[in-house]
Amino acid sequence: MKKIVGGITAAKGFMAASTAAEIKYKDRKDMAMIFSKTPCKAAGTFTTNVVKAAPVKWDKQVVTESEFAQAVVINAGIANACTGEEGMAYCKQTADKAAELLNIPSDSVLVASTGVIGMQLPMDRICKGMEAMTPALDEALEAGHNAALAIMTTDTKEKEVAVEFEVNGVTVTLGGMCKGSGMIHPNMCTMLSFLATDLAIDKSLLQEALREVVKDTFNMITVDGDTSTNDTLLILANGLAGNDAITAKGKEYDTFVEALYYVCEFLAKKMAADGEGASKLFEAKVVNAKSKEDARTLSRAIVASNLSKAAIYGCDANFGRFLCAMGYSGAQFDERDVELFFESKEGRLQVFDKGTPIVFDEDIAAKILGADEVTIYVDMHEGNEEATAWGCDLTYDYVKINADYRS
Amino acid sequence: MKKIVGGITAAKGFMAASTAAEIKYKDRKDMAMIFSKTPCKAAGTFTTNVVKAAPVKWDKQVVTESEFAQAVVINAGIANACTGEEGMAYCKQTADKAAELLNIPSDSVLVASTGVIGMQLPMDRICKGMEAMTPALDEALEAGHNAALAIMTTDTKEKEVAVEFEVNGVTVTLGGMCKGSGMIHPNMCTMLSFLATDLAIDKSLLQEALREVVKDTFNMITVDGDTSTNDTLLILANGLAGNDAITAKGKEYDTFVEALYYVCEFLAKKMAADGEGASKLFEAKVVNAKSKEDARTLSRAIVASNLSKAAIYGCDANFGRFLCAMGYSGAQFDERDVELFFESKEGRLQVFDKGTPIVFDEDIAAKILGADEVTIYVDMHEGNEEATAWGCDLTYDYVKINADYRS
Numbered sequence: 001m002k003k004i005v006g007g008i009t010a011a012k013g014f015m016a017a018s019t020a021a022e023i024k025y026k027d028r029k030d031m032a033m034i035f036s037k038t039p040c041k042a043a044g045t046f047t048t049n050v051v052k053a054a055p056v057k058w059d060k061q062v063v064t065e066s067e068f069a070q071a072v073v074i075n076a077g078i079a080n081a082c083t084g085e086e087g088m089a090y091c092k093q094t095a096d097k098a099a100e101l102l103n104i105p106s107d108s109v110l111v112a113s114t115g116v117i118g119m120q121l122p123m124d125r126i127c128k129g130m131e132a133m134t135p136a137l138d139e140a141l142e143a144g145h146n147a148a149l150a151i152m153t154t155d156t157k158e159k160e161v162a163v164e165f166e167v168n169g170v171t172v173t174l175g176g177m178c179k180g181s182g183m184i185h186p187n188m189c190t191m192l193s194f195l196a197t198d199l200a201i202d203k204s205l206l207q208e209a210l211r212e213v214v215k216d217t218f219n220m221i222t223v224d225g226d227t228s229t230n231d232t233l234l235i236l237a238n239g240l241a242g243n244d245a246i247t248a249k250g251k252e253y254d255t256f257v258e259a260l261y262y263v264c265e266f267l268a269k270k271m272a273a274d275g276e277g278a279s280k281l282f283e284a285k286v287v288n289a290k291s292k293e294d295a296r297t298l299s300r301a302i303v304a305s306n307l308s309k310a311a312i313y314g315c316d317a318n319f320g321r322f323l324c325a326m327g328y329s330g331a332q333f334d335e336r337d338v339e340l341f342f343e344s345k346e347g348r349l350q351v352f353d354k355g356t357p358i359v360f361d362e363d364i365a366a367k368i369l370g371a372d373e374v375t376i377y378v379d380m381h382e383g384n385e386e387a388t389a390w391g392c393d394l395t396y397d398y399v400k401i402n403a404d405y406r407s
Numbered sequence: 408m409k410k411i412v413g414g415i416t417a418a419k420g421f422m423a424a425s426t427a428a429e430i431k432y433k434d435r436k437d438m439a440m441i442f443s444k445t446p447c448k449a450a451g452t453f454t455t456n457v458v459k460a461a462p463v464k465w466d467k468q469v470v471t472e473s474e475f476a477q478a479v480v481i482n483a484g485i486a487n488a489c490t491g492e493e494g495m496a497y498c499k500q501t502a503d504k505a506a507e508l509l510n511i512p513s514d515s516v517l518v519a520s521t522g523v524i525g526m527q528l529p530m531d532r533i534c535k536g537m538e539a540m541t542p543a544l545d546e547a548l549e550a551g552h553n554a555a556l557a558i559m560t561t562d563t564k565e566k567e568v569a570v571e572f573e574v575n576g577v578t579v580t581l582g583g584m585c586k587g588s589g590m591i592h593p594n595m596c597t598m599l600s601f602l603a604t605d606l607a608i609d610k611s612l613l614q615e616a617l618r619e620v621v622k623d624t625f626n627m628i629t630v631d632g633d634t635s636t637n638d639t640l641l642i643l644a645n646g647l648a649g650n651d652a653i654t655a656k657g658k659e660y661d662t663f664v665e666a667l668y669y670v671c672e673f674l675a676k677k678m679a680a681d682g683e684g685a686s687k688l689f690e691a692k693v694v695n696a697k698s699k700e701d702a703r704t705l706s707r708a709i710v711a712s713n714l715s716k717a718a719i720y721g722c723d724a725n726f727g728r729f730l731c732a733m734g735y736s737g738a739q740f741d742e743r744d745v746e747l748f749f750e751s752k753e754g755r756l757q758v759f760d761k762g763t764p765i766v767f768d769e770d771i772a773a774k775i776l777g778a779d780e781v782t783i784y785v786d787m788h789e790g791n792e793e794a795t796a797w798g799c800d801l802t803y804d805y806v807k808i809n810a811d812y813r814s
Contacts, residue, residue, distance in 0.1 A: 051734030051742050082730050082742060084763040117727020118764040224713040227735035306631040307809055314810025320524020323489050327458030328634035335458050335489060356491040357525040396803045402714055403721025
């Protein structure tokens with residue numbers, strides 16, 4: 001497997017377009033469309049929030065009930081969440097309009113929205129946006145890149161990635177893009193992420209691979225502990241690579257899962273590092289835990305703690321906050337087993353040794369914590385399982401962005 | 408029942424003292440002592456954090472195994488958490504020293520610490536502090552007030568309260584004080600709270616009353632979602648009011664519970680309003696929920712959400728964030744049943760009506776949210792249970808305080 005240049009249009013037969021539809025923003029592109037030349041197997045994972053946005057409900061139905069999907073219509077600015085029957089009707093209207101423009105069935109159109117909750121979509125602008133995008137659909141990497149820019153809300157950077165891997169001697173490509181910066185505490189998947197591959201694979205295996213990979217990638221990031229109403233991760237597989245379709249688990253399936261893991265982890269980490277107001281990527285790695293679930297719970301609690309996040313922002317070696325977060329995470333452990341280290345490109349320092357604080361050099365600690373990617377490494381000495389979670393620091397800018405998001 | 412002036416020394420026979428022991432702060436009092444002239448029945452609730460501070464472990468043992476308690480020694484600045492065997496030994500040394508000075512048994516001395524985790528207590532200063540405080544113990548309200556000031560860390564205001572009520576024609580007094588500003592997301596009780604009453608009551612009933620009342624008071628506040636390692640709520644009852652001891656549930660017990668509820672809610676709200684960096688008290692009231700537990704879960708999720716808290720700070724009527732928090736809280740509900748209102752002394756405004764957003768006047772909403780106490784009122788229309796939770800807004804100052812707490 002190797003990383004290549006590109007994003008959502010990297011795989012064969014995938015096209016993208018984007019436009020400034022003035023959904024909410026006045027001075028930038030805010031709609032995107034993804035289209036595959038041929039029908040795709042589709043899989044998805046969605047928010048576990050009880051309050052699900054209308055597009056989440058629509059896409060769940062398409063992914064489970066339609067044999068194929070072929071297009072995704074995305075808007076930024078308004079989330080179409082908490083919008084009642086009217087909001088649901090808008091998903092259908094969007095899909096019908098796209099179907100007409102693209103000459104495909106309505107039930108093969110996926111929709112996704114992100115932005116303010118509790119506002120209705122301006123359907124006239126959504127339709128005009130689709131009319132503008134349809135003739136502009138393009139396989140160029142640039143078209144994919146512009147789509148990644150168009151779906152951003154408070155993101156400061158576009159997020160895209162692509163890889164190539166071999167399946168039975170055939171080169172397969174997997175590309176993707178995502179957005180997400182606030183309301184990030186995914187539970188099943190995260191804000192909006194779209195993946196496209198030319199792999200030929202059974203639909204059920206595609207869904208299974210996605211569900212597995214999500215657990216250790218998108219579900220292991222957090223920005224603010226707020227699980228969104230709109231979390232959506234979709235993958236489209238059109239089979240145009242020409243490989244013999246993967247119909248059972250085995251070496252070829254594992255190769256795909258490895259590539260999928262790489263792409264999901266890459267995008268998830270980009271999202272964590274670009275968390276609202278973030279100045280650095282904050283990673284927690286927990287090793288030798290009793291169970292995989294414990295390792296996930298502990299590492300996620302560390303990066304989710306406001307106090308830990310503020311300490312990371314301040315480069316304050318206040319390691320008690322990480323232990324405190326582990327303590328209330330729900331996992332059971334004995335602090336007398338635990339070792340805790342700070343790590344970054346600036347070095348590695350142990351600060352806690354099996355129940356006892358270590359007297360350490362504050363200057364060295366501050367230097368390590370001053371890096372733009374910082375890891376809290378925890379050895380539980382209780383088993384063999386490990387997990388890594390990603391978040392970001394808590395800064396003044398997070399408050400600034402969210403004290404006045406709607407205007 | 409009526410509120411009276413006073414705090415921890417309001418009830419008969421309770422004395423307090425405080426001193427500047429230079430545990431961590433250089434320019435203020437940072438130790439306090441509570442002493443009852445006669446032995447007390449004691450009850451307590453403590454943090455559920457797996458990582459428990461040494462004083463929590465000590466106090467749990469005293470409360471469960473000792474027949475009586477008579478003194479509490481408190482320090483601010485260092486939490487004596489994550490300090491291993493050395494930290495546990497310091498609890499015993501503190502109790503032994505206090506026992507010697509006060510001429511009471513060691514196992515009737517409770518200890519409490521708050522401050523930085525992972526640092527050892529300077530025992531020489533702790534002992535000198537106790538030596539200074541013992542002769543200064545005083546029943547005056549002023550002595551209680553100074554104790555409430557001495558136990559503060561990042562608190563901006565001292566927190567104390569007292570009430571009087573009648574038990575079988577006898578006037579009983581209940582007073583209390585607490586501290587707490589950050590790392591506040593109590594689970595069993597909160598940071599440090601001390602209550603003292605001259606009521607005569609069975610020890611088991613005292614414990615039961617405390618456990619019940621805590622559920623809807625201290626356990627319903629949050630500042631930052633971080634459950635502390637040191638949460639401790641203690642109540643001492645010395646019986647000096649002279650009432651016939653309460654030995655069974657009934658009218659007299661209920662009267663006591665009512666007073667206890669008032670005092671705990673009063674202190675809990677003070678703590679929420681004085682959350683680190685807070686500019687206002689943020690209340691969520693959920694009514695007509697399916698179960699009491701649902702009502703608690705939903706109201707607490709609203710006040711715990713970073714995005715809700717930032718919106719409250721910005722007076723941004725972004726009600727979707729409250730619904731989003733309810734949605735990921737773990738409680739099950741149908742958004743098509745839910746009504747949502749903003750309330751404060753400036754007025755009341757409905758913003759969401761059974762699944763559908765209401766178009767409202769933004770100026771009116773901003774005025775309501777601009778008050779110093781703001782309530783999100785949610786009618787679930789699914790049952791008859793209700794609960795209220797308290798928190799505060801998320802401000803620049805929260806980040807500032809916590810990005811550099813130790814220095």
